[in-house]
Amino acid sequence: MSFLQLSKVSKSYEGPAGGQSILVFQDANLELEPGQSAAIVGPSGSGKSTLLNIIGALDKPTSGIVQVDGQNIPELQDKAAAAFRNLTVGFIFQIHHLLPQCTVLENVLVPTQAGHTKKEHVGVINQRARSLLGDVGLSQRVQHRPGELSGGERQRVSVARALINQPKILLADEPTGALDQENSSNLVDILLKLQKEKNLTLIVVTHSMPIAEKMDQVYRLENGTMQKL
Amino acid sequence: MLLRCNIAHFWRRNLGVILGSALCTMVLAGALLVGDSVRESLHRIAEQRIGQVDSLLFTEDRFFREALATQLEEKLDATAAPIFILRGSVSNPDADEETGQIARVPNIQVLGIDERFFQLAPRDSAASLPLEDGRVYVNQRLAKRLAIDNGATLNIRLEEPALFSRDAPLSGTSDKVARISRQKVSKILGPEEFGNFALHGSQIPPYTIYIPIQSLRDGIETEGQKANLLLIGKSAQTEFSTNMANDVLEEVWALEDGGIEYLKVNDGRDWSLRSGSIFINHVLEKGFRKVAPATNAGVMTYLVNAFEANGRTAPYSFATAFQPGAAPELPNNLADDEILVNQWLAEDLGLKPGSELSLKYFITQGRRELKESTATFKVRAILPMPKKFSKGQESDWTPAFPGLSDEENCRDWEPGFAIDENKIREKDEDYWDDYRGTPKAYINLSAGQKMWSNRWGQTTGIRIPVHKIAKDDLDNTIKEYVTASDAGLHFKDLRGKALESAKGSIDLGEYISYFSFFIILASLALTGMLFVFSIEQRNQQAGVLLAIGYTEGKVRRLFLIEGIVLAIAGGIVGCILSLVYAKGILWGLTNVWKDATGAMQFDFTTNFVAISMGFAIGIFMAAIALWLASHKQLRKEPRELLNAGDQLEIRTKGRPTGKLSHFLSIALFVGGLLYITFTGGSGSGAASANFFLSGFLFLLAALFFFNGRLARIAYHQGDTPDLNVLGFRNTARRRGRSLVTIGVLASGVFMVVAVSSFHVTGERDWEKKTSGTGGFAIVAKSAIPIYNDLNTKQGREEFGLDEKILAKTNIVPFRVREGDDASCLNLNKATEPTILGINPSELAGRFKFAGTKHDWSLLDADKNVPDILPGIADQNTVTYALQQKLGGLIDYKDENGRPFQIRIAGVIQGSLLQGRVLIAEKYFIEKFPSQAGYRYFLADTKSEEIETVAAHLSNILHDQGMEAHPAWKRLGEFLAVQNSYLSIFQALGGLGLLLGTAGLGIVVARNLMERRHELGLLEAIGYSLQSIRKMAIVEHRWLMLWGLAAGTGTALIAVWPAILSRQGGFPASELGVLLLGLAASSLFWIWLATILSLKNSAIPDLRKE
Structure with missing residues (x-):
């Protein structure tokens, strides 16, 4: 069995009262091993983010199997799902969703306060956070607040945040959607570099084919079906 | 770390939560400070009243x-x-x-x-x-x-x-x-x-x-x-x-202190023990009888109106009843129907042994009514006359009757009834000169006691042979059997009683916190609502935290702890503000609501314990409000929170029909109606509890009704979506928020409207016998007792009262035993209320009893248990001053210091007899026999003559210190206290309501802020800013109208029984003005919030999207 396996995963939503249900996609399949990367492309509204949310235990499929590292993700109870998202998955959103009330360093440390991680010395965690910020080129900005950063810098902080708990999977939903071309390119390079260094499984949802082609696998989600390209 | 960041960053946004918590703590701590200040003030007044006195003896x-x-x-x-x-x-x-x-x-x-x-x-x-x-x-x-x-x-x-x-x-x-x-x-x-x-x-x-x-x-x-x-x-x-x-x-103590006298009689052979009160009371007699019990002999001397025999009359003479051993010259075996007469009388009436002799004598009934009785005896023997008296000498048999013994001539006697001077003959004056009060006839003691015993005693002397006891020993011997307390001498603990009394009958601080209930409710609602706004504005942050692995519980706890920290900050501010609030309330009690406190000056007392308690309770209540408000937040998928942010609206599964809410609404309404029907609601004895409970049911019914309506409105379709329709439908977008707004407004209006309806005056319907005046026109009291019946010609002539003015006046007198004022005019705790003694039949059908089967005949009931007397008191006295209920017992001591109790056998409602306990006159004179005369009066007269009659009584009886007033005015003074408390409630409730209407403004601002993009869209497609403002006002005007309607409607239903039962009238115009004011205030806040929120175009917000 693969490290990450989606098998005949379908998703539909209930329609308005008395109406038919709305199919998003059906029978989606995907398999990845540790250290592999995949891109999911497709038109707007095709369900790419929904699929990513299902993998990240932020949503549940209507049917099908979603397994990560031997765990059946849809069957996880709330607390176990939260622990999964905290320890196994690192999320990068299109909009960075940094907390404006915290500094850059504090934003990176936020996932360590969720209560699922083993007790580590504060110094060790801080050091790891600073190291990650160094990896994304923000060593000099640790005490700054999100409002003092550019869009690209904020997104890099969100990358560091996603990696602080040493996850096995990195899920990035349109990570460059709000960035210009230069920042987009920089960000993708950072992602791939870190993915290789840390042997992460990376799934990226994107509109951009150049970005998609940098991944090991590319899937297209369109008209309710997913095809491997 | 995150908590610290949140508090430091969002403190401005959370000022509302701090303010709400501050208000809540301010009111709670302030109320406790008021209570402490009142208690301290009463304590100070008690200390001033008693000075450095510890005990008192009052005879x-x-x-x-x-x-x-x-x-x-x-x-x-x-x-x-x-x-x-x-x-x-x-x-x-x-x-x-x-x-x-x-x-x-x-x-x-x-x-x-x-x-x-x-x-x-x-x-x-x-x-x-x-x-x-x-x-x-x-x-x-x-x-x-x-x-x-x-x-x-x-x-x-x-x-x-x-x-x-x-x-x-x-x-x-x-x-x-x-x-x-x-x-x-x-x-x-x-x-x-x-x-x-x-x-x-x-x-x-x-x-x-x-x-x-x-x-x-x-x-x-x-x-x-x-x-x-x-x-x-x-x-x-x-x-x-x-x-x-x-x-x-x-x-x-000396015998003289107890009014006990003794002198030698029978030529020095016997001591005669007497009382300064002439008749020896039963307690003293019991003690005296223990002195040389085998040899003491009682005597009773009385003034008879006439001796009659053989067609002749000897007027105004003394007769003595004696016990064997009272005098050596008298036989020890005189039968009950036998009489001894002296020589003088025998000659005067032509008597010889075996002759029949009648005695005519007066006995005094209530109100100095004299009843003449006659007793007939058979002459057994004729006694020789004693030696003539020298000047200043007095008969051994006869005590010093006032008005008699100190007069030189019989014609000058004033025995308490009119002497017919024409009957007094020269020989009678000669007898008086020679023999003074020497009795002309003697009967045995039991016969005499049957005729002449009264509540003051049944003997005028107890004779003890001198040889049995020496003088020095007599004092001590008497004191062996008669205690100081028996003689009416006993100290009472004045200081203990004063300080106990100063604790107060009601805890005013507690009452202020009840009256402030609505401010507390409004501030907590505001706190919760603003806290929820704050959470909603950070929905995306919550979504991030959930997405990166925080559990829902942890995120919620994070927000809640943040809220509690803010509440604590608000609490600290509230504690400082509580000092101002408490001072303000105390100022109000002295100057504005002075009817409730007698314009008493209060000392403001700062009490750390009170402030701490207010702080703790305030924080606790704020925490509950925050939890209640927020516990349903964040129940969304993290992705929903991330995507929709603060514009997220609650979505329910499927489309609610509101059927369950409507069903519950009907059930609660019917439940409330049934409750009123079976319990009498606010018109019954347990009016307050019933009012609140029934009101609560009706309010809940109203809220469920609106919940159902809003559920349907949300999914209503088919109308052309003009601004009015949009505004109406928008009320249902945030159903919880709309319901809180309606609920807070409705609760406030309910309290203020209902309280207005409870205001009463003494004047309305005073003539009804079941009203608080008992149908009496005049209430009067005198400083000096009045002994005569003021309804009789003789009684009125005695004082020079005008028969013409009083022709249609009937006066019911009450005996008074002064005690504590147990009315609502006295803030001190009453332990021994004033007792009024009344002939129950004179109050038949008057006043309204709380129990349907109760009437004044309860007072005449036989005592089931000795020394427990049935009593009746006003409901306010029983409930608030004495903190008792029907069947409760009040401890008293009689005039000899012996304990007894009064059982509350009946309760009358809302009467001017408040502050006192009423017992039957027969029991009153049993316990306080020396309490003579009447000092409290209720009078019937024609309503157009009230002022004339009252003035006449006050003027003519001014020597007696008579004050007479229209009864409804006196009732009004008591009702003014009640109305003052209602006014306090209204004022504080009104403040809370203002807070509620301000909260409405905040809701408006919040609603509009959340919909900036949508409003920008409306503008973009052609709606003017003015028309969008109009839509906003329409939407929120509905919430205001529903809140006012729900509060007013439920209040009227809840207080209707009270209005019907009290004939208190319905202050329709007052309420109309109040509601208009509330509507205007609410509309003002809606308008202001709309103008401020939609000051400028919303199109730029659309561009930001």
């Missing part, structure tokens, strides 16, 4: 030696102040009514004092106040009432006290008013100078005048250095207590 109409005070001082190493205390009235002969001075004040307290009185004053420096003949002091209250200053001249009228009760037969004339004229006021005494001295606890001191004790004695022509009140304090003995004082009293 009322009995008098002890002033020297007793000195003896007690020595033994107890204390200060003992003898006082002569009487009731009276005072007049200012030089009163200038144009300058506001009034001529007369009835019902004043006259204190005859010496320098020791001021030694016990609160302030030691008062001890140097001098006492001079012809000069008096007055207290501030009296000076203010008379509008006088130092140097004013006053006349005092008071009743000459008498040991012999003026109700008793042969007690002499009842009209004994003493006048002490032209006393100059030296100084007006303040509270620290004993200006507030009183025997009973009240925040309002009695009108008091202080006169040197000897001047008072001279004025009332009392012999000897006597007093009837003794105060003890400042004892150097650390274990001093009232029990110790009573123990010492037992050692040092």
Whole structure:
């Protein structure tokens, strides 16, 4: 069995009262091993983010199997799902969703306060956070607040945040959607570099084919079906 | 870390939460401070009232030696102040009514004092106040009432006290008013100078005048250095207590102090024990009988109107009933129907042994009504006459009847009934000169007691052979069997009772917190609502935290702890504000709602414990509100939170129909109606509880109704979506928020509207017998008792009352035993309320009883248990002053210090008899036999003559200190207290309501802020900014109207039973004005919030998207 396996995963939503249900996609399949990367492309509204949310235990499929590292993700109870998202998955959103009330360093440390991680010395965690910020080129900005950063810098902080708990999977939903071309390119390079260094499984949802082609696998989600390209 | 970041970053946004918590704590801590301040103030007033006195001895109409005070001082190493205390009235002969001075004040307290009185004053420096003949002091209250200053001249009228009760037969004339004229006021005494001295606890001191004790004695022509009140304090003995004082009293009291006399009779062969009250009361007789029990003999001497036999009459003569052994010359086996006559009478009426002789005599019934009775005897023997008396000598048999024994001639007698001088013959005057009160006939004691026994006693002397006891031993021997308490001498713990009383009958702080309930509710609702707004604005942050692995519980706890920290900050601010709030309430109690407190001046007391408690409770309640408001937040998928952010609206599964809500609404409404039907609702005895419970049910029903309506409105379709339709549908977008707004407004309106309906006046329907006046037109009280029946020609003539003015007037008199004022006018706790003794049949059908089967005949019920008397009292007295209920027991002591209880057998509602306990007259005179006359009156008269009759009674009976007023006015004074408390409730409820309407403004601002993009869209597609504002106002106007309608409607239903049962009337115009004001205030806040939120175009917000 693969490290990450989606098998005949379908998703539909209930329609308005008395109406038919709305199919998003059906029978989606995907398999990845540790250290592999995949891109999911497709038109707007095709369900790419929904699929990513299902993998990240932020949503549940209507049917099908979603397994990560031997765990059946849809069957996880709330607390176990939260622990999964905290320890196994690192999320990068299109909009960075940094907390404006915290500094850059504090934003990176936020996932360590969720209560699922083993007790580590504060110094060790801080050091790891600073190291990650160094990896994304923000060593000099640790005490700054999100409002003092550019869009690209904020997104890099969100990358560091996603990696602080040493996850096995990195899920990035349109990570460059709000960035210009230069920042987009920089960000993708950072992602791939870190993915290789840390042997992460990376799934990226994107509109951009150049970005998609940098991944090991590319899937297209369109008209309710997913095809491997 | 995150908590610290959140608090530091969002404190501005969270000011509303801090404010809400501050308000809640301010009110709670403030209420507790008010309660403490009131208690401290009452304590201060109690200390001023009693000064440095610990115990008091009060004998009322009995008098002890002033020297007793000195003896007690020595033994107890204390200060003992003898006082002569009487009731009276005072007049200012030089009163200038144009300058506001009034001529007369009835019902004043006259204190005859010496320098020791001021030694016990609160302030030691008062001890140097001098006492001079012809000069008096007055207290501030009296000076203010008379509008006088130092140097004013006053006349005092008071009743000459008498040991012999003026109700008793042969007690002499009842009209004994003493006048002490032209006393100059030296100084007006303040509270620290004993200006507030009183025997009973009240925040309002009695009108008091202080006169040197000897001047008072001279004025009332009392012999000897006597007093009837003794105060003890400042004892150097650390274990001093009232029990110790009573123990010492037992050692040092003399028989004279208890009005006990003895003299040698029968040529020195016997002692005759007597009482200054003429008839020896049962307690004393019981003690006397224990002295040489085998040989003592009782006697009873009485004045008979006439002896009649053989067609002849001997008028106005004394007869004696005796027990064997009373005199050696009298046989020991006289039968009940036999009589001995002296030679004089035998010759006068032609009697011989075997002749029939009739005695005609008066017995006194209530109100000095005289009933003449006749008894017939058979002459057994004729006794020789004694030697003629020398001047000043008096008969051994006859005590000193006032009005008789001190007169030179029979024609000058004033025995208490009219003497027909025409019947008195020369020979009768000769007999009086030669033999004074020597009885002309003798019967045996049991026959005499059958005829002449009365509530004051059944003997006038107890004879004991001298050889049985020596003089020195007689005093001690009597004291072996008669205690000081038996003789009416016992100390009471004045200090203990005063401080207990000062704890108050009601906890005003508790009441203020109840009255502030709506401010607390509104501030908590505001706190919760603003907290939820704050959470909603950070929905995306919450989504991030959930997405990166925080559990829902952890995120919620994070927000809640943040809220609690803010609440604590608000609590600290609230504690500071509570000082201002409490001071404001106390100012209001003194100046605005003074009817509730008698315009009492309160001392503000800062109490750390009270503030801490208010802080703790406030934080706790705020935490509950925050939890309730937020516990349903964040129940969304993290992706929803991330995507929609603060614009997220609650979505339910499927489309709600509101059927369940409507069903619950109907069920609760019907439940409320059934509750009112079966319990009587707010018109019943448990009016408050029923009102709140039924109101609560109706309000809940209204909220469920609106919940169902809003659910349907949200999914309504089919109308053309113009601005009115959009505005109407928008009410349902945030159903929870809309319901909170409607609920807070409805609750506030409910309380304010309902409370307005409870305001009552005394004037409405006063003529109804079931009203608070009992249908009586006039209520009156006198300082000096009135003994005669004021409904009879004789009684009215006695005082010079005009028969024409009083032709349609009937007066019901009440006996009065002074005690604590247990009405709502007294903030002090009442332990022994004033007792009124009444003939129950005279109140039949009057006033309204709380129990349907109760009436005044309850008072005449036989005592099931000895020493437990049935009593009736007003509901306010029972519930609030005494904190009792039906069947409760109140402890009293009779005039001999013996304990008894009054059981609350019946309760009357909302009456002017508030503050007192009523018992049957027969039981009253059983327990207080020497309490003569009547001092409280209710009168029927024609309504158009009330003022005339009241003025006539007050003017003619001014010597008796009579004050007569329309009954509805007196009732109004009590109702004013109730109305004051309602006003406090309304004022505080109104403040809370203002807070609620301001909250409405916040809701408006919040709603509009969340929909900036949507409103920008409307503008973009062509709606003007003005029309969008109009839509917003329409939307929120609906919430306001529903809140007002729900509150008003439910209030009217809940108070309807009260309105019907009390005939209190419905203040429709007042309510109309109130509701218009509320609507205007709400509309103002809606308009202001709309204008501020939609000041500029929303299109730029659309571009940001």
